[in-house]
Amino acid sequence: MALDHHPIQNSEVYLCLPSHGPPLPPPSPPSPATPGDDIPCLDGLATPPEIPTSFPTFGKRLETALHVLRTEASALEGLSRLYENDLVAQEGFNAAVEEIIRCKRRKGKIVVTGIGKSGHIGKKLEATLNSLGITTVFMHPSEALHGDLGVLCPEDTILFISNSGKTGELLQALPHFDSCLPAIIITEAAHPAACELIKQRPGTILLPAPLPISEEAAFGVKAPTISTTMALALGDALAITASSELYNQKLSSVFLKNHPGGAIGAAIQNIQRISDRAISIIDIPDVGSSSSVAQVGFAMLQSKSGWIRMGGEVVFPPRRMKKLQLSNTEVLASRVPDLAVPRRQWVQVSADLEVSEAREWIFNNRRAIPGGQYKFGDDIVLVTMEEDEMCGVIEIGELLS
Structure with a gap:
């Protein structure tokens, strides 16, 4: 007779225990299953988290924010008064601006160095100076000792940023900087004698940025806040002052040329500059x-622009040829004053000057200068300048049309 094989089920519990030792109590029988036991329970989701009852009020948050803003604004106001009244600060700033201008003119670069929050301020200053046409690099003081000293050239100027004026990493790198390199420091010391870095490197130009109140006293924490705001503002003042003196009215054009991207770049894409309208000198046919x-006259007819030149010293604008009334056309063209325009008569303008600004400038000169109607007449030749080089030419009448 065949037997069905089924597993044996009973409620007995078998324990395998060592032969010695006190007996263990049997385990409790399983609890009866209840609906929902097959749903897993995820920690943190099964029960809602407790909601803190001590959230700061809206007013408290705003009070803290306003305290920070007012404290830092007050610090900047104090910094303004310092440079308005303190001779050490004034002489230091003047010397720093002159040094940056000399550095640029000798084809050198500004090497900014600092560590921690001062280093971050230094990187921002590097970006600002570069955008304003002053070549600048940032050098980390620790990396300087591991090969980055190679970035320094004899024409360069060093700009230290250190609130205390005795940052260890800067002092450690200091002996390895060429002592002949000019140096500037932005620091809290109000006098050179109070700055450790200047003591070790005499002659360093001081830009004082003393704190009117310690950050711990103001905010209860030593985190760099007031000091970095002051260093940032002083760096901006230095950058704008030096670049304005270097480029004068061309500064805006220099910045726009260096900043073609982002919202600023997008805003200037549709702006027409005088260089867009001018005729490139190298593209003008050259006659003997x-x-x-x-x-x-025959060469003008073959010229795409209508312009002709004799080397780089004389140009013949098409507008003048059209107005010329001369019975003898076999005379030397360079000796006809109503036709030839020698280089000394060209009026220089920035290549990046906007057409609208150039027109306004011309009209203002016509009104304000004695004889302006003639000195800035339609036949006058403007030459566009880029980094002290003559690039293109255009007649005022053509620009105004």
Whole structure:
């Protein structure tokens, strides 16, 4: 007879225990299953978290924010008064601006160095100076001792940023900087004698930024806040002052040229500059210095722009040729004053000057300068300048049309 094989089920519990030792109590039988036991329970989700009852009020948060803003604004106001009244600060700032300008003119660069929050301020200053046409690099003081000293050249100027003026990493790197390199420091010391770095490197130009109140006293924590705000503002003042003196009215154009991206770049894409309208000098056909008026006129007919030049010293604008009334066309073109415009008569303008600004400038000169209607007449030749080089030419009449 065949037997069905089924597992044996009973409620007995078998224990395998060592032969010695006190007996263990049997385990409790399983609890009866209840609906929902098959749903896993995730920690943190099964029960809602407790909600703190001590959240700061809206007023308290705003009070803290306003305290920080007012404290830092007051510190900047004090910094302004310092440079308005203190001779040490004034002489230091003047010397720093002159040094940056000299550095630029000798084709050197500004090497900014600092560590921690001062280093971050230094990187921002590096970016600002570069955008304003003053070549700048940032050098980490620790990395300087591991090969980055190679970035320094004899034409460079060092700009230290250290609130205390005795940052260990800077002092450690200091002996390895060429003592012949000019140096500037932004620090809290109000006098050179109070700055450890200047004691070890005499001659360093001081830009004082003393704190009117310690950050711990103001905010209950030593986190760099007031000091970094003051260093940031003083760095901006230095950058704007030096670049304004270097580029004068061209500063805005220099910045726009260096900042084609982002919202600023997008805003200037549709702006037309005088260089967009000018005729490139190198693209103007060149005729010999012995060319006659007839030969110049024939060359003008073949020129795409209508312009002709004799080397880089004389140009023949098409507007003048059209107005020329001359019976003898075999005379030398360079000797006809109503046709040839020698280089000394060209009026220099920035290549990045906006057309609208150039027009306003011309109209203002016509009104304000004696004889301005003639000195800035339609036949006058403007030459666009880029980094002291003559690039393109355009007649005022063409620009105004």
